[in-house]
Amino acid sequence: MNGLWLENQQLQLRSDLPIPEPKPGEALIRVLRAGICNTDLELLRGYYPYTGVLGHEFVGVVERGPQPWVDRRVVGEINAACGTCGFCRRGISTHCENRTVLGIVNRNGAFAEYLTLPVANLHPVPDNVPTDVATFAEPLAAALEIQEQVNVEPNQRVLVVGDGKLGQLVAQTLALTGCNLLAVGRHEEKLENLAARGIQTGFAEAVDEGTFDIAVECTGNPSGFELARQALRSRGILVLKSTYAGKLTLDMSSLVVDEITLIGSRCGPFAPALELLAQERVDVRSLVDRHYQLLEGLAAFDRAQERGVLKVLLEMG
Numbered sequence: 001m002n003g004l005w006l007e008n009q010q011l012q013l014r015s016d017l018p019i020p021e022p023k024p025g026e027a028l029i030r031v032l033r034a035g036i037c038n039t040d041l042e043l044l045r046g047y048y049p050y051t052g053v054l055g056h057e058f059v060g061v062v063e064r065g066p067q068p069w070v071d072r073r074v075v076g077e078i079n080a081a082c083g084t085c086g087f088c089r090r091g092i093s094t095h096c097e098n099r100t101v102l103g104i105v106n107r108n109g110a111f112a113e114y115l116t117l118p119v120a121n122l123h124p125v126p127d128n129v130p131t132d133v134a135t136f137a138e139p140l141a142a143a144l145e146i147q148e149q150v151n152v153e154p155n156q157r158v159l160v161v162g163d164g165k166l167g168q169l170v171a172q173t174l175a176l177t178g179c180n181l182l183a184v185g186r187h188e189e190k191l192e193n194l195a196a197r198g199i200q201t202g203f204a205e206a207v208d209e210g211t212f213d214i215a216v217e218c219t220g221n222p223s224g225f226e227l228a229r230q231a232l233r234s235r236g237i238l239v240l241k242s243t244y245a246g247k248l249t250l251d252m253s254s255l256v257v258d259e260i261t262l263i264g265s266r267c268g269p270f271a272p273a274l275e276l277l278a279q280e281r282v283d284v285r286s287l288v289d290r291h292y293q294l295l296e297g298l299a300a301f302d303r304a305q306e307r308g309v310l311k312v313l314l315e316m317g
Contacts, residue, residue, distance in 0.1 A: 003112030027065030034110040055110035078102040143169040145268030154178035162218030163190040
């Protein structure tokens, strides 16, 4: 099969990859669509020493698996858990000590014609959700994880730092809570996407220091972290929603003195994400920049790395 293979920080299009063989309890999935995200780009830059097929945001059709799943359109949670370690026994499979992670850790990903995942990871795509839209299930679930970790109330001031792909989804999902929300970024055209949905937006100078209850950092860069940190009042909550490729210098004294709660946040719940997409309560169509065929995958990655570009989608057919 064809696929995009990463090795030694070099991405190549290969046509000699074997179609994966599902293990017991797994399904073979023919990939329809997959999205390039910042984690894929960071892996390409050496964020983690991964070798294999990239990609973890996908929609596909089950070709082999238990009968109720065959021929169904699905999305899938990316962490394949062992089911027996301490975290799994506690119901925290996303932190399984022996997990493989689709397109990230020891499991070939979605930028290929086929992939395998445990059936337990799969979620059916509602019939009224187009394939392009369903491709956003994984990052939308990640955005919703914030509300699994933090109780966001309508009277709270909440800041989202970053207007990229994830920042757009985080801002839209937080806006549904009715909180007093401000989303800031560097790109006027991206902020306009949020402003069109009634979300207050601005640039860094719009942030008043020490006035926010919750700040969500979605940029993955030191300046974004510093802006989010300075925005918080004492006993505020700082949520880190981006992976950081390099080292981050922290003023630990201020975190202690101001009693700041620091929360890392990554994978989230798929079922609520699919429900929001089915109900059209979030807008993802405006986030799609361009489609490429899988055989144009290298050009797709070049496009995805251009400044200001939002979501690039790969079509496998």
